[in-house]
Amino acid sequence: MPNTPTVRQIAEFLEAWAPLSSAMSYDNAGLQVGNPDTEVRTALLGLDMTPELLNEAKTLGATLIVTHHPLLFRPLHAVTTETYVPNLVWRLASENIALYSIHTNLDAASGGVSFALAEQLGLADTEFLQPSESGETGFGVIGSLPAPIRLQAFLEIIAERLETPALRYAGDPEAPIRRVAVCGGAGSNLIAEAASCGADAYITADIKYHDFFNVLDTRGHPHPALIDAGHYETEKFTESLLVEALAKQFPQTAWRRTKTSTSPVRTFIPPKR
Ligand SMILES: [Zn+2]
Incomplete structure (x- = not known):
């Protein structure tokens, strides 16, 4: 021993x-x-x-x-x-x-906080959403669901897997979700990164009211879906x-x-x- x-x-x-x-x-x-x-x-x-x-x-x-x-x-x-x-x-x-x-x-480590969140949500083929220059560290994670599902069904999965009492979000409940970006804790600074990486949904916490406007297209429709699942809930x-x-x-x-x-x-x- x-x-x-x-x-x-x-x-x-x-x-x-x-x-x-x-x-x-x-x-x-x-x-x-x-x-x-x-x-x-x-x-x-x-x-x-x-x-x-x-x-x-x-x-x-x-x-x-x-x-x-x-x-x-x-x-x-x-x-x-x-x-x-x-x-x-x-x-x-x-x-x-x-x-x-x-x-x-x-947060920045490979296999760190956002990887744990991605695993909890069943995302596969995960990688850093915003890798550092060396690629060894980074912030946020992007991955894929096994099959596309509607946002409404995905919200139910998030609420169940993260045991959240409520979710704040902007998004079309009928929109198909396959690519998903996540960042445990306060991750509003990665909204643009999630959009440019082709995420259909971005899950993080501590999203301010005006941050939700940053995912609206010219018609005012949200894309990617932006979901605030709570700071504790995304990091526990x-x-x-x-x-x-x-x-x-x-x-x-x-x-x-x-x-x-x-x-x-x-x-x-x-x-x-
Ligand atoms: Zn935190």
Whole structure:
């Protein structure tokens, strides 16, 4: 049986797959809190750092939490228990639990966030929607459905596979969909790319009202169909993606996907009047 890995060894493995140098300039991925020499017998994976996640880690006896979204983005001026982020930093340190975040470097990695989303939607022959010059990294993914289906039927599949309470979209429900582009999380910046790559539909999140106008043709008909499936909903499969990769590399550690939804967003559907 190989030795129990340390936080440092786990970080090195993740950064060989998704180098920190490929993260966006605004990002703050990597080890956020903790001692790199901490041994990791149990670790917990979640999309976001929340108090519930910390409670779950404590119950499991986990010494490492890996999240996609970094907890620390801006410099902290004080670490007290009075506000959300500093309180979590305080609690992590008090409980001796390390926090590691793999963010836009995993978005850009081959087999990363958008590939996990594409797989969940059953897309085949997937490749980067916007590859880097080397082709080794990129943003978004484009692929094909096994057979063309109407947008209406595809919306039902998306809602079921991503377990979304609702979908915001612009598109003709009767339009045939075969080529599909996806980008986990906020991907409005790739709408033009999806259109120029011949996508019949583009699925991402955090789409602003005016972005929906960018897919209208001269008659005002939307093409490609533009679908906002929610930020959490398009990225939550990153949790199992990481569990699988880490369990393969470090089988001696127990890798657990959180049982909680870390999204604070709820959808209110009014009762029928
Ligand atoms: Zn995100």
